[in-house]
Amino acid sequence: MKTPDYSGLGFEITHCAAEGKARVGRLKTPHGTIETPNYIFCGTKGAIKALSPQQMREAGTGIILGNTYHLMIQPGADLIERMGGLHEFNRWDGPMMTDSGGFQVFSMGHGSCADEIKGRNKGKSERKSLLKITEEGVAFRSYRDGRKMLLTPEGSMGLQRQIGADLVYQFDECTPYHVTKDYTAKSMERSMRWGDRCLAQFEKTQTGRQGVYGIIQGGVYPDLRKISADYTADRPFFGTAIGGCLGGSDEEMIATVEACVPSLHPDRPVHFLGIGRIRDVFMFVRRGIDTFDCVMPTRIARHGMALMKGHPGERINLINTQYKEDGEPLDPALDIPASRDFSKAYIHHLFKAQEILGMQILAQHNVAVINRLMREVREAIKTDTLDALEKEWLA
Amino acid sequence: MKTPDYSGLGFEITHCAAEGKARVGRLKTPHGTIETPNYIFCGTKGAIKALSPQQMREAGTGIILGNTYHLMIQPGADLIERMGGLHEFNRWDGPMMTDSGGFQVFSMGHGSCADEIKGRNKGKSERKSLLKITEEGVAFRSYRDGRKMLLTPEGSMGLQRQIGADLVYQFDECTPYHVTKDYTAKSMERSMRWGDRCLAQFEKTQTGRQGVYGIIQGGVYPDLRKISADYTADRPFFGTAIGGCLGGSDEEMIATVEACVPSLHPDRPVHFLGIGRIRDVFMFVRRGIDTFDCVMPTRIARHGMALMKGHPGERINLINTQYKEDGEPLDPALDIPASRDFSKAYIHHLFKAQEILGMQILAQHNVAVINRLMREVREAIKTDTLDALEKEWLA
Numbered sequence: 001m002k003t004p005d006y007s008g009l010g011f012e013i014t015h016c017a018a019e020g021k022a023r024v025g026r027l028k029t030p031h032g033t034i035e036t037p038n039y040i041f042c043g044t045k046g047a048i049k050a051l052s053p054q055q056m057r058e059a060g061t062g063i064i065l066g067n068t069y070h071l072m073i074q075p076g077a078d079l080i081e082r083m084g085g086l087h088e089f090n091r092w093d094g095p096m097m098t099d100s101g102g103f104q105v106f107s108m109g110h111g112s113c114a115d116e117i118k119g120r121n122k123g124k125s126e127r128k129s130l131l132k133i134t135e136e137g138v139a140f141r142s143y144r145d146g147r148k149m150l151l152t153p154e155g156s157m158g159l160q161r162q163i164g165a166d167l168v169y170q171f172d173e174c175t176p177y178h179v180t181k182d183y184t185a186k187s188m189e190r191s192m193r194w195g196d197r198c199l200a201q202f203e204k205t206q207t208g209r210q211g212v213y214g215i216i217q218g219g220v221y222p223d224l225r226k227i228s229a230d231y232t233a234d235r236p237f238f239g240t241a242i243g244g245c246l247g248g249s250d251e252e253m254i255a256t257v258e259a260c261v262p263s264l265h266p267d268r269p270v271h272f273l274g275i276g277r278i279r280d281v282f283m284f285v286r287r288g289i290d291t292f293d294c295v296m297p298t299r300i301a302r303h304g305m306a307l308m309k310g311h312p313g314e315r316i317n318l319i320n321t322q323y324k325e326d327g328e329p330l331d332p333a334l335d336i337p338a339s340r341d342f343s344k345a346y347i348h349h350l351f352k353a354q355e356i357l358g359m360q361i362l363a364q365h366n367v368a369v370i371n372r373l374m375r376e377v378r379e380a381i382k383t384d385t386l387d388a389l390e391k392e393w394l395a
Numbered sequence: 396m397k398t399p400d401y402s403g404l405g406f407e408i409t410h411c412a413a414e415g416k417a418r419v420g421r422l423k424t425p426h427g428t429i430e431t432p433n434y435i436f437c438g439t440k441g442a443i444k445a446l447s448p449q450q451m452r453e454a455g456t457g458i459i460l461g462n463t464y465h466l467m468i469q470p471g472a473d474l475i476e477r478m479g480g481l482h483e484f485n486r487w488d489g490p491m492m493t494d495s496g497g498f499q500v501f502s503m504g505h506g507s508c509a510d511e512i513k514g515r516n517k518g519k520s521e522r523k524s525l526l527k528i529t530e531e532g533v534a535f536r537s538y539r540d541g542r543k544m545l546l547t548p549e550g551s552m553g554l555q556r557q558i559g560a561d562l563v564y565q566f567d568e569c570t571p572y573h574v575t576k577d578y579t580a581k582s583m584e585r586s587m588r589w590g591d592r593c594l595a596q597f598e599k600t601q602t603g604r605q606g607v608y609g610i611i612q613g614g615v616y617p618d619l620r621k622i623s624a625d626y627t628a629d630r631p632f633f634g635t636a637i638g639g640c641l642g643g644s645d646e647e648m649i650a651t652v653e654a655c656v657p658s659l660h661p662d663r664p665v666h667f668l669g670i671g672r673i674r675d676v677f678m679f680v681r682r683g684i685d686t687f688d689c690v691m692p693t694r695i696a697r698h699g700m701a702l703m704k705g706h707p708g709e710r711i712n713l714i715n716t717q718y719k720e721d722g723e724p725l726d727p728a729l730d731i732p733a734s735r736d737f738s739k740a741y742i743h744h745l746f747k748a749q750e751i752l753g754m755q756i757l758a759q760h761n762v763a764v765i766n767r768l769m770r771e772v773r774e775a776i777k778t779d780t781l782d783a784l785e786k787e788w789l790a
Contacts, residue, residue, distance in 0.1 A: 045748040075744040353440040
């Protein structure tokens with residue numbers, strides 16, 4: 001299979017840890033270069049929740065993502081294309097990624113893996129949005145107006161071309177947790193066939209300004225994960241992503257990733273889809289992950305929670321009464337007003353008074369904490385001090 | 396009556412228009428000096444809705460206010476005082492004003508004047524919060540927990556001292572619209588007696604860092620307005636405010652203000668309470684108003700509306716379909732991303748997608764528009780070109 005034109009992009013590994021697989025690299029895109037490991041913040045509907053691009057930059061952000069599924073429904077990929085692409089539309093001028101749309105179609109259809117493991121949303125009517133999976137693609141209903149829609153590998157690549165992110169993703173089925181190994185294998189094989197169709201479609205309309213990632217599926221079955229990982233390494237993808245359901249515990253998650261690792265293409269950037277607690281970052285940079293994404297930093301902010309370096313639980317809940325008269329800022333070492341100037345007491349008050357500003361302050365703080373984490377992680381890999389850094393963060 | 400210590404404050408008129416009563420001045424406070432005419436943005440619960448102090452500064456803001464009624468209930472004036480005052484608490488380091496708390500007690504009790512005129516909220520159960528008005532003060536129920544509370548002239552001055560704004564207000568009854576002239580007169584006379592008690596209390600605990608405004612009441616009755624205005628001029632207030640119900644039409648509002656104007660103390664700053672459409676600014680700077688306040692700029696932002704210079708209706712509704720593909724920014728002449736960078740189409744999308752960022756962008760834009768309005772109004776008064784400027788804004 002011919003390698004597509006990735007001339008506007010590049011990935012270079014600049015440092016490898018003495019032990020383990022941790023590495024520092026430079027991921028180049030037409031909208032700028034980021035150092036890896038790095039964290040990709042979720043701008044699901046084309047906006048980071050409660051933060052402007054300027055506020056994201058102030059918080060030290062290098063890269064964000066948009067979700068194809070949400071964007072195809074509102075405002076629609078045609079409109080984004082007519083407005084000059086998502087970069088021009090949402091005024092984020094740095095590197096950007098989109099997923100294929102598959103994850104949301106499937107997770108809104110049969111619930112996310114986390115929902116399943118935690119027993120949430122079983123049998124709820126909104127889970128009826130997934131209509132049918134065939135070799136061609138997946139039929140589903142729009143969450144906005146119930147309209148029937150079809151997403152195919154070719155369609156997903158077309159939408160992602162219109163949206164115009166730098167890093168795009170093959171279309172795959174995000175296989176549920178509570179299915180048989182047999183179903184997981186069949187689903188994975190179909191995702192591999194879909195991957196080939198994505199690459200063929202990608203090549204037809206390539207611009208040299210996008211890089212496409214293959215996705216490793218295979219559920220919690222190490223042998224399936226290996227097959228899927230070998231597949232991605234064998235095909236001319238720009239990057240590799242680990243997706244799908246990884247299991248319900250840290251141990252299961254580590255085992256699943258470790259089943260993929262030996263087969264990962266050594267020269268390509270590796271993205272871990274939808275995973276991004278602070279302890280995940282430490283666990284998985286050691287296993288060769290270059291980029292993470294997760295809604296967590298901005299989502300927990302909307303519920304009054306602040307990420308904290310050196311806190312065993314990673315976060316504190318500012319709504320708790322203990323912060324009512326706490327005059328200290330969240331983190332004076334972070335050079336933004338959100339972290340340095342406002343007291344915990346004031347943020348507590350904002351949530352009690354239901355002021356939007358509270359969410360905005362915590363969202364920016366959490367993004368700044370994660371960006372600091374990633375800066376320190378890169379530095380620690382370079383100096384082989386990752387263990388010491390992990391103790392500082394998760395003391 | 397002895398003049399309190401206003402040594403940390405000052406008001407100087409630097410230019411008077413050739414015709415009419417428009418004037419430019421400098422209002423000095425312990426937290427900085429603003430030029431007048433100016434606009435005081437509402438940070439009701441100690442925060443401007445959806446905007447940080449930094450974003451307010453970027454939008455050219457000089458002065459904000461907090462509402463004593465909301466702050467006494469959440470987080471409480473004692474807590475604000477222990478946190479170093481409202482400036483320290485909410486990190487706005489510029490001039491700040493608080494009202495007396497009276498307006499909200501009364502408007503939440505018997506509905507605001509606008510509610511009454513428009514026939515809203517009649518007989519709704521939440522209007523039961525006002526319990527009893529006596530010579531001593533007013534008893535009401537907290538909107539948060541139903542707790543019975545009492546607000547008196549002395550109490551209001553004490554709360555405002557604890558909150559620590561630069562400009563504070565006498566306690567008064569904001570008389571309803573649909574009452575007799577006899578009730579309006581009795582209410583006004585009680586507010587005058589309350590004004591004297593406020594001044595006496597203010598003097599007892601003065602710091603030289605606050606200036607207290609007297610408030611002209613008297614409803615829509617010119618003879619009562621004159622009595623009340625004469626009263627404020629006769630007492631050692633730092634500033635004069637026009638408050639209460641002004642009527643339902645522009646004509647009624649103008650007549651009410653004009654009944655006050657001849658009696659206004661000529662050397663004191665004049666504030667117009669709760670009024671602040673763009674056309675109000677033009678109408679009333681000509682009648683000697685120095686400062687305005689209104690929730691309008693940030694409130695309409697939360698409903699998708701942007702203030703526009705040169706638009707006869709003052710505002711546009713970004714949720715309208717006509718903006719779906721409008722690639723133009725709100726106002727490229729305003730030097731902030733909110734006005735200059737995002738297209739109307741993107742803001743339309745943010746509201747359709749229910750993204751908080753939409754409210755934030757419009758709030759900052761609207762504040763920037765009003766601050767530009769006030770800059771241009773001051774310049775026009777200096778050059779006697781207010782008529783021409785009004786045509787530019789309300790064409």
